[in-house]
Amino acid sequence: MRNIDLSEHLLDLGEDKFRVMKCPLDKSVGFHKHDFVEIAFLARGSCVHSYQETEIVLIPGDVFTIRPFQEHSYKITEKTVIYNSLFYPDFLGSDWNRLNQLSGVFDFLYVEPFYRKEAKEHAILHLDINQMEFLESLFQLMLDEQSVNDCYHDIIQKSNLLSMLCFLGRIWDRSYRLDDKRPTVKRDILACAIKYIEENISNELKINDIAAKAYISPNSFRKKFREMIGVGPVEYINKLRISKARSLLKDSSKSISDVAYSVGICDPNYFSRLFRSQEKISPSQYRKKLNNAKSV
Numbered sequence: 206m207r208n209i210d211l212s213e214h215l216l217d218l219g220e221d222k223f224r225v226m227k228c229p230l231d232k233s234v235g236f237h238k239h240d241f242v243e244i245a246f247l248a249r250g251s252c253v254h255s256y257q258e259t260e261i262v263l264i265p266g267d268v269f270t271i272r273p274f275q276e277h278s279y280k281i282t283e284k285t286v287i288y289n290s291l292f293y294p295d296f297l298g299s300d301w302n303r304l305n306q307l308s309g310v311f312d313f314l315y316v317e318p319f320y321r322k323e324a325k326e327h328a329i330l331h332l333d334i335n336q337m338e339f340l341e342s343l344f345q346l347m348l349d350e351q352s353v354n355d356c357y358h359d360i361i362q363k364s365n366l367l368s369m370l371c372f373l374g375r376i377w378d379r380s381y382r383l384d385d386k387r388p389t390v391k392r393d394i395l396a397c398a399i400k401y402i403e404e405n406i407s408n409e410l411k412i413n414d415i416a417a418k419a420y421i422s423p424n425s426f427r428k429k430f431r432e433m434i435g436v437g438p439v440e441y442i443n444k445l446r447i448s449k450a451r452s453l454l455k456d457s458s459k460s461i462s463d464v465a466y467s468v469g470i471c472d473p474n475y476f477s478r479l480f481r482s483q484e485k486i487s488p489s490q491y492r493k494k495l496n497n498a499k500s501v
Contacts, residue, residue, distance in 0.1 A: 217241065222296035223362055225347040226289040234279040241291050242314070243271040244369070248341055250285030251400050254278070264399050266332040268340070268373060270314050283403065288344040292366060300367060309374030312381070330377055334436050334444060343369055394419045394429055402442060406449060407469050410442055446470065447483045454492045461488045 217240050218224055236255070247263045254263050256277040271277055279287075294301045304310045313330060332340060347365045350358065401418045402410060415438065416426035430438045446468040453464045465476035480488045 218291060218293070223290075223292040223366060225344060225351060226291070227344065227348060228287045228289060230279065230281050230285045230287060231283075233281045236276045236278040238274050238276045239271075239291070240273050241293050242273060244290040244373070245269055245271060246288040246290075246340055246344065248286045248288055248337065250281075250283050250403060252282065252285050252287075253280040255280070261329065263329070264331075264395050266334070266337050268330045268332060270317065272315075283400065288341065290344070290347070290366065290369065297363060297366065300363070304367070304370055304374075307371070307374050309376075309378035310370055311374075313373055313377045314370075330373060330380065332376065334441060336376065340369070340372070343372070394421060394426070398426065398430065398438070402438075402445065405469075406442070406445055407467055409469060409471075412438055443479055444483065447480055450476070450480060450488065451484075451491065454488060455495055457492065457496070461492075464488065 230250075230252070233252075245268065247265055247267045249265055251265075252263050253260055254269075254277065256271065256275065279285075297304070305314075343365065347362060347369075350361050350365065353361075397419045398415050401415055412423050412427065416423040419426055421429070427437055430441070436444070449468045450464050453459055453467055459467070461477070462473045465471070465473045468476075470476040470479070477487055480491070484491055486494070
C-alpha cells in the first residue's frame with residue numbers, strides 16, 4: 206500500500222483547541238508530529254505503530270497517548286479505523302490540573318508515553334468489547350457535536366473530553382496499578398487471530414482454524430482471547446458480523462438474505478435472531494428506522 210508522507214509537516218489545529226476525527230485508513234501514514242495531545246483508539250483492523258523508537262502491532266480495543274512534538278507513524282496493511290481526540294491542554298482550563306492529580310490519567314497521559322523508549326515497548330491500554338462500544342459511542346457523540354456551533358458547544362465538548370479521559374484513567378488504574386505485566390505474547394496471538402477474523406468475516410469461521418493460525422490449541426486460544434478481549438471468540442465474531450451488517454443495511458438494494466451472506470451467515474433466519482439479540486429489533490425494522498431518519 207502507498208504511504209501518506211507527513212514528515213515535513215508539524216501539524217496543528219489552527220484556531221481550534223479540540224477536534225475529534227474518525228479515520229478509515231487503507232494507506233500507511235509516515236512519520237509526523239504535532240503540537241497537541243492526541244488520544245488514539247483503534248476500533249477495527251490492525252496496524253503497526255512506531256513511536257519513541259519502538260513498534261507494536263495494534264489490535265481493536267487499543268488506546269494510547271501521543272505527546273506533543275513526538276514523531277510517530279502507522280504502517281497499514283489492511284483496512285483500519287482509528288478514532289483520534291486532538292486537544293490543547295488549555296481547552297480544559299483548570300480541570301486539566303485536576304485531571305493530573307488522578308494517578309490513572311496522569312500515568313496514561315504522561316508516564317507511559319515516555320516509558321516506551323526506555324522499555325522498548327508500549328504499555329497499551331486495551332479495552333474489552335463493552336468498553337470499546339462505550340468509547341466508540343462517546344467518540345460519535347463528540348463527532349456529532351463537532352458540527353454544532355452555539356453557546357453550548359464548548360461546554361458540551363469539554364464535558365465529553367473530561368468523561369473520556371476519566372473513563373480511560375479508571376481503566377488504566379484497574380489494568381496496571383496491581384499488575385505491571387506486559388502481555389506481549391498474548392497480544393501477538395490476538396493480533397494474528399483478529400487479522401484472520403477480519404479478513405474472513407464474510408466466510409465460515411471455525412475456532413480450530415483460527416487457533417491454528419495463531420499456532421496454539423483451540424482451548425488455549427479461547428482462554429487467551431477471553432482474557433484480553435473480555436468475551437469469547439464466537440461472541441466477538443458475532444458482534445463483528447452484526448456491526449458490519451448494520452452498515453450493509455444502509456444499502457436498500459441489498460436484501461436481508463444478501464446482507465446475511467455478506468457477513469458470513471448462510472441462514473437468514475439465524476441472522477435475524479442474532480441481529481435481534483444484539484440490536485433489540487429485527488434487520489428489517491433497523492432498515493426502516495434508517496430510512497425514516499433519512500426522510501426527516
